[in-house]
Each structure stands twice: as structure tokens, then as C-alpha cells.
Amino acid sequence: xxxxxxxxxxxxxxxxxxxxxxxxxxxxxxxxxxxxxxxxxxxxxxxxxxxxxxxxxxxxxxxxxxxxx
Numbered sequence: 001x002x003x004x005x006x007x008x009x010x011x012x013x014x015x016x017x018x019x020x021x022x023x024x025x026x027x028x029x030x031x032x033x034x035x036x037x038x039x040x041x042x043x044x045x046x047x048x049x050x051x052x053x054x055x056x057x058x059x060x061x062x063x064x065x066x067x068x069x
Contacts, residue, residue, distance in 0.1 A: 009036050009043065015050035016043055017061065 009018045016038070038044060053061040 011046040016046040017055040019055040
């Protein structure tokens with residue numbers, strides 16, 4: 001494949017939303033784990049109060065379950 005994907009997150013209406021962004025760049029991420037560290041106070045607040053969602057390309061949100069350690 002001539003492109004690669006990387007995870008992203010953003011706060012939308014007080015909810016933390018995740019997506020998988022695609023690019024036509026020639027980056028090499030094969031075999032590497034894609035992860036996002038959530039450390040910003042705004043992200044943590046949204047996660048705890050509004051929840052986490054997977055953001056589909058059409059804008060549909062799918063609620064994600066939270067697991068704490």
C-alpha cells in the first residue's frame with residue numbers, strides 16, 4: 001500500500017473522539033503499534049465526563065468502553 005494510517009483524538013462537544021487518519025505519505029509504520037497518550041487536562045476531563053467514542057468517517061460516533069488499571 002502506498003499510504004499509512006495513524007490514530008488521532010480530539011475533544012468534540014465535551015467527548016473524547018478517536019479516529020484512524022490515513023495519508024498518502026510514504027511513511028513506514030508497518031508492524032509498529034499506534035497509540036495515543038491522553039495527558040492533557042481537557043482530554044482527561046472529556047474522557048471522564050463525556051466518555052470516549054470512535055468517530056466514523058461519516059461522523060457517526062460509536063461509544064467505547066473504558067478500562068482503568
